[in-house]
Amino acid sequence: MKKIVRLTESDLTNIVKKILNEGSKSSPWDEIWYRLRKMSSGFDRLDDKYDIYTFGGLDFIPSEDDTLELIPEYRNPKNWRDDYEDGVKVLEKYEKKLKDIFDEFNEESNLPFRLHVIMNSKFNIILSIK
Numbered sequence: 048m049k050k051i052v053r054l055t056e057s058d059l060t061n062i063v064k065k066i067l068n069e070g071s072k073s074s075p076w077d078e079i080w081y082r083l084r085k086m087s088s089g090f091d092r093l094d095d096k097y098d099i100y101t102f103g104g105l106d107f108i109p110s111e112d113d114t115l116e117l118i119p120e121y122r123n124p125k126n127w128r129d130d131y132e133d134g135v136k137v138l139e140k141y142e143k144k145l146k147d148i149f150d151e152f153n154e155e156s157n158l159p160f161r162l163h164v165i166m167n168s169k170f171n172i173i174l175s176i177k
Contacts, residue, residue, distance in 0.1 A: 075113055075176060076100060079162065087148055105141055107174060115174040122170045135170070142166045145174070 077092075080100055084090040089103040100107045100115055107115035120126065124134025142164060149162040163175045 074098060074109055076109065076115060076174075079176070082156070083148065083152060086152060089144075089148075102145065103141065105172070107172075113176060117170075117172040124170060138166065138170050138172070142172055145172070149174075 080090060080092055084092075091101045098109050099118075100109075105121055106118045108118055110116050124131050124138060127134035127137040145164045149164055153161050160176050163177055164172065165175070166172045
């Protein structure tokens with residue numbers, strides 16, 4: 048006996064994506080980023096080929112220790128504003144916004160880990176799972 052299965056366009060798209068991604072290495076950030084996108088429209092997955100994760104105009108790339116780091120081009124405050132101190136304020140504002148969203152995520156999720164945001168002295172914003 049044959050069955051007729053009805054699929055929506057979105058069902059078919061999801062099936063094709065799963066097949067294409069089946070052989071690729073999955074980052075722990077994939078599912079987290081998907082959940083964060085539901086909380087804030089500022090989160091976007093930009094490029095699967097290069098594993099670039101985007102938040103509000105900042106691009107993050109995975110490092111070897113499963114953290115996400117701000118791409119080097121965005122770490123210079125002079126790239127954000129002509130005045131160095133104004134550029135620092137822009138980066139600090141991004142850091143605070145990410146921390147606020149991660150705090151909310153940590154409170155709402157029942158996951159056995161926490162998301163953390165750190166900006167070091169060289170203005171590298173690092174997103175980590177602990």
